[in-house]
Amino acid sequence: MFKNEEMEINLGPQHPSTHGVLRVKLRLDGETITHCRPMIGYLHRGVEKICENQSFFQGQVWTDRMDYCSAVANNLGWAEANEKLFGITVPRRAQYIRTMLNEFNRLASHLIWLATHALDIGAMTVFLYAFREREDILDMNEAFCGSRLTTTAFRIGGLREDLPPGFEKMVQKFLAKFETCLEEYENLLSENRIWKKRTVGVAKLSAEDAIGLGVTGPVLRAAGVPYDIRKAFPYAAYAEMDFEVPTRTEADTYARYLVRMAEMRQSARIIQQCMDGMPEGPVMAKLPKILKAEVNEVYHATEAPKGEIGYYLVGEKGSGNPYRFHVRAPGFINLQALPKMAEGALIADIVAAIGTLDIVLGEIDR
């Protein structure tokens, strides 16, 4: 008389909290998820193929469009991978400016994460507070390179332009108020009972699983593994910066929240150090007009806000295009952990899990 049937439900591709066009096939027993399978590719544009058919300089434009929330970090990885491929030494001032903009970008990306994650869990006011600060960062992007979101901020070998006049004042103004803004978010969330109920112990991913599944970034650090590429394999000017790698051991959504909040503080610290120790000098290396590659392959990984973003480039002798271009997108690898985090949880928890992974479908589908 009573049949116990599981319900199959598609979360997405059009759904408010899948952060784009992610589709997750869920099998539900009541409200409990028994099976979860993410299905991606709705935003696949073939970035890798396109970049293989464009010159080394043109490819950077496409890296903006992968993870559009952290375009500068993607640009940095692309530029450095190419510099490694050609063996280019970048002037020190350019390194500092890159580091600073990259950290600003990390702030912007984490603010978007905070905004959307909180909105997913139902705290809608944080959304607008976080966007208020992000607006200032986008203004700084605009002052530096003319565009706000898809920046194409760097060039292979350095920067196109030095910092604009008055930039330092903007930075100091931002840093002066940012700490109080962070406290504002934390007042709304950190000790909020409902926020803690929704996040503590939710979507756990142990360190072992995280390393096995290749998960990087704040998700891995919240599991207690202090793996930050800025420290482990320093690039740009990070070797000269004094900062900490915040970690937690709880490996749940709340720990990831705390790690990201602490990371924002560290980013502000790095920006301050960049401004204080900014060296003088040129911002662009001396390069030939056209870059022709030699036979070489590089894999260069940098710490994007979402995790390790790696660029794999193969050069062909005498060719102006990369022979092979591959992106190790942090979101793509991190999303693999979703079934592990969501199975056995409730349907509301998968929303928290998607939010805490901080995915951007542009880079997952490429």
Added chain:
Amino acid sequence: MSDETLPQAPETPAGPYVYDYAASPQRQIVLPKTVPVPSLRTYQAEVAAAAAADEAKWQKQLADFEVAKAKAEAEGKDAPKPPVRAVPRKDDNDMKTPWPQEAKDADLLRLQEVLGAKVEEIFEQAGELTCQVAKESILEALRLCRQDAALNYEMLADQSATHYPAAKDFAFSVVYHLTSISRRKRLRLRILVPEGFQPESACAVYPSANWMEREIYDMLGIRFANHPDMTRILCPEDWEGHPLRKDYPVVGWGQRDISFREDRGGMLERIALQKAGQLGINLKQPKAE
């Protein structure tokens, strides 16, 4: 519905639709002619060949000079200028091309020591360690990297593949980028596989390989043996061809230009074909593979 509302056929019909890459310049494929697989052995051979060619040229110049000098002396003219050996021009820029170098790193030597003949090549380039192993023993190499206490590469950071249509005895290279979090090191394992060969899946050692291998299968068509779920990941399941192969046109084969599985009457297809005919694009796709 009157005939006026239907789209009119172009005045000069494009003729019977035959798949023709030349119809649209973007669809032309230029297959690569070289096989850019970085390799110390190839590089050394190239350098030696270039040096030999340079030496031979110099010897020829010297010989020519001797002949010319003897001729000039015989004719009583002024002796010709002695030849100057060409020095390679030095570029005044900040570029210093990283060339492959002998492997000195302990990890590479350890791999060679344990795996012996299964390691085909080890070298360093641009500060990165590369170890090319035989395609049948990749799983063994991965397991060694994961479990050996001296190596201890915990994470498979990235896995990717490259298509080399110009190569003779292989078609793809598959690279595994391993990261050791505790030792702060990176290592690249590489296998060269021919068309149709199924390398062992790395999922047994590194679960993160699951999606990356699906992506490689989707994009390049390399199937992995013993993979738990060897399906397409980014492209739709009924997609034809593998987009990242070098013989796949940049704008695609037009699979999704019209997708009219529900267009029973063929109306939309007719319109689309007419429109495409006006633009000179051919939509009749050949069956891939």
Added chain:
Amino acid sequence: MPIPTLTQSIVITLIQCLLVVIFVFVVVPLTVFAERKVLGYLQQRLGSTRVASGHVGITGWMNRGMWKWGRVPVLSYWRGIPGLVADVLKLILKEDILPAKADKFVFFIAPALSMVAAVVVFAAVSFVPGVFFTFPKWFPYLGGLPVSGGIADINVGLLWILGVASVGVYGIVLAGWASNSKYPLLGGLRSAAQMVSYEVPLALSLLAPVVLSASLNFGEMSARMATGMPALALIPQILGFLLYLTCGFAETNRLPFDMPEAENELVAGFHTEYSGMKFGFFYLAEYINMTVVAALASGFFLGGPWLLPFGLQGLLNPHLPAFLSWFGEPHAIFFVVKIIFILFTYIWVRGTIPRYRYDQVMSVAWKYLIPVALVNLLLAAVVRCFAV
């Protein structure tokens, strides 16, 4: 005072109904507007300041007018008001989509059911005790007749209110079921469980005033609660008020308990498949329910039409000087102000805290609210025994 005939009393009742409906349909759009503006204020933005149509049509005309008035700084804040008209017009004019596999009859009946259940509750609500106003002598047919402050002076008014309000659940459950779609079904299931659970602590928290005032009539209860309570009765009243408000949030599906329509999980919950004015009915019903909850809370706990909440009016009245005696009497304006305050609280809470998870919502009801409500009832009984 003349005694009205039967027909006259029917006409008067109809007029009362009309007044209540007008009240509801004025308060609800204003609440929607206030929601936008208050949320905007909380979130450091402007909220709505314009309507889409701009210059043409009714809303365009209103819009231009508002912008003209908006030169006055205070009025500029009200510029978004024509948007309400535009919203309603949009809902009315929008295509009414009927999903192919929906159960047609139930699909139609569901929004009507929640709407009717929400409005009918007002029948038992007394806005002001006694006579609201008297028709002037010259008025045709009804001259000199009094109009009381509530439509139906039911002596078991509380039962009526609880009974009718729980019919509203059916609207949501049926909507979820009739849509024949997965997300609405989940929303409907959630609301069935949630509303049934929360009705228990809600009713228990309302039992405390019943015990204290020894009545089930809305008007009598609010009068006794406001003026006839000893100081000791403050504790069960305040506790009961907080309990009632919490359950009221859950019953009206508002944050942090908006499970049936948690848009980040269930897209839009039970009304995912609804459009046009059918969706509008659900939307209206939600806001009317909010108003009902606010009216009950202010009637039972906040002193209804009296000035001070929690029975403090009774303590104040003996000490009130004669020239301030206006503040010692019941006035509908106080009632309305309290309703507005509670509606503001709704919006305030929505802007501040996140949403509970579904199982947590249930555990809050069964593990915390019901025991506390029982304790509160016990306290009320003790106060009743020894103090009244």
